[in-house]
Amino acid sequence: MKSLDALDLTFTTLSVDGDGIATLSLNRPDKRNALNEATVDELIDIFTVIPRAGVRAVVLRAEGTHFCAGLDLVEHHQEDRRPEDFMHVCLRWHEAFNKMEYGGVPVIAALKGAVVGGGLELASSAHVRVADATTYFALPEGQRGLFTGGGATIRVADLVGKARMIDMMLTGRVYQGDEAISVGLAQYLVEDSEAKAYALARAAASNPPLSNFAICSAISHMQNMSALDAAYAESVVAGIVNTQPASRARLAAFADKTAARVRPNA
Ligand code: 1HE
Known part of the structure; x- marks a missing residue:
């Protein structure tokens, strides 16, 4: 397996701080971070290595004023691709985005500007999406004479529901601000999406990695299962996670009343 340092990246940049928080930046601002084949190849390489490189959380951000133009x-x-060429392009996108979603390492997307088409497919593969006042979401595929190919039919439909997704694709409807939050396109709307993304990444990174692995892979897998199979898988995952040595000290602290309690927001 390649190490993070050995990755030869051109269209993205990657760095990891001392706490295991990785910063992954889309780095084609002149092209509004449009996803070409090389970028998707880099995302596959990066998300192949990250789960086994001690990374505890990833902040996915972008250079320039737009997150990603798709x-x-x-x-x-x-x-001038043939159908089978583009099918393979889509399969690479799915490989990259599935590695993100199912990799077990929390990915927090810091959004701004356009999050459109394949850019929304990328963002919807992250576990948490943070928007700012400039962020807007759209699926302009219909207007371009295209169809989604990077998992929107699965992930965007899951976030906003089938009817809203169809409306977005048919009519070019744009969501932004509170409305985008209310339909589920992002979980946070803040002034500084990057600062918030790092705060969320640090919070997530303080959980035991095995808990995060379960949260950031098992839930997605279970969505693909029947309720009966999901309940079985949940009990197996909980059996492993809820008896892990890393949770003992936390449980002891709760039992002896030294652990923080869950309180409402101030
Ligand atoms: C691009 C792309 C791109 C910009 N591919 N080059 N996605 C879309 O339909 C969105 C297309 N892009 C836009 O609507 C606008 O570019 C933005 C709203 C994102 C930004 O607008 P603006 O005024 O800041 O930039 P611009 O002048 O439009 O573009 C600046 C440069 O970025 C320009 O290149 P230049 O060499 O002429 O300077 C643009 O060509 C380039 N650029 N967006 C290539 N998308 C797996 S299927 C997924 C299907 C989809 O994703 S469909 C949705 C596609």
Whole structure:
């Protein structure tokens, strides 16, 4: 397996701080961080390595003023792809985004500007989405004469529901601000989405890694199962996670009343 340092990245950048918080930046601001084939290849490499590299949480951010403009439409136009070519493009997107969603390491997306088309597919593969006042969400596929190919039919429909997704694709409807939060496109709307994303990443990183692994993989897997199978899988996962040595000190602190209690927001 390649180490993080050995990854040869051109369209993204990656760094990890001393607390195991990784910063992954989309780095094509001149092209509004449109996802070309090379970027998706890098995402596959990165999310292949991250789960086994001691990374405790990832902040996914972007250079420039837009998070991501989706599929690189110019590359797609110039490549003049055949159906089977684009099917393989989509399979690479799915590989990258599935590694993100099912990898077991929390990914917090710091959003701004356009989060559109494939950019929304990328953002919806993160575990937490943080928006700011500039952030807007759209699926302009219909207007471009395209269809989603990076998992929107699964993840965006899951976030906002089938009817809203169809409306977005048919009519070009844009969601932003409180409305975007209320329909489920992001969980937070704040002034500084990056600062909030790092705060959330630090909070998540303070959990035992095995708990985070379960939260950031088991829930997604269980969504794909029947209720009967999901209940079985949940009990197996809980059997392992809820008896882990790393939780003993936390449980002891609760029992002897030294652990913080859960209180309402101030
Ligand atoms: C791009 C792309 C792109 C910008 N592919 N090059 N996605 C879309 O339909 C969104 C297309 N983009 C836009 O609507 C706008 O560019 C933005 C709202 C994101 C930003 O607007 P703006 O005014 O800041 O930038 P711009 O002048 O439009 O673009 C600046 C440069 O970025 C320009 O390149 P330049 O070389 O002429 O300077 C643009 O060509 C380039 N650029 N967006 C390629 N998307 C797996 S299927 C997924 C299907 C989809 O994702 S469909 C949705 C596609």
